Amino acid sequence: MQLFPCPFCGPRSESEFHFGGDAGNHRPEGFRDVTDGVWAAYLYERNNRRGAASEIWMHMACGEVFRMERDTVNHRVAQSVALGKGGGNDGMAH
Amino acid sequence: MLDVACKWRPEPDWANARLKGRTIEVGAIMGVTQRLVSGDAGRFLARYGLGKDVGALGLALGARYAVRVARDRLLVIGLSFADLPDGWHEEGYAVSTVDSALRVFEAKGEGIRDLLARATTIDPDNPGPCAAMPFGGVMGTVYRHADAETLRIHVDRGLAAYLWEWFECQPLFLQA
16 A cells, blocks of 8 residues: 555545646637647646656545655655645646 | 345444444444534634544544544534524635534444554554545544544445445454
């Protein structure tokens, strides 16, 4: 079992978290100006980096949405920051 | 016609449902007043004099207390509608009555730590400030009440029958 750090709850089992995609993958603005290529890139293209990655995660227990920086090779977590506390936005149109 | 209802057992009679093991017993508690407070939790706690909110496996005392379930959300026990009306409050929080939404179980005995080990992945020595956690496979709110050997678990009412079956399958309750 791997522990992920929720910015509010602290270390919890990875099974309590839901992956929300790459950080910075913002929904394209506009309607007619968004081409099918731009929309497809937003929906399907992923960074899938080997090494340092910056991702959006949600802690399903408390509902905290946050940005986590982790290494996809050794699974070490560098930091997790709540989006409301300076972690950026989740790229969703709220 | 296919009778799908026969796939499930009827819900237990919660008023009398009890499971007893050698070191622990569990039952449902009826009539607990439950309110969900969302927003400025600090101002709410100060306004109603509830003191510090209870976190994961924290110890709640008395009939009125607040349990932290998210950064900006409390599950408040024991405050009636007359004390605290539903809806938006100008102090910066919203209140909802959730009496019917959550079933409350209480487990007592020295086997509490063994039950937690089977039901959760939480570190009992470093549980954290938030009492919301998976318990026996469903999301619940888990804390101690009155003493260190009494555990209260709030779960969605629709999942209570499943959790009861989960309790029934545990070796802790089979060793009567």
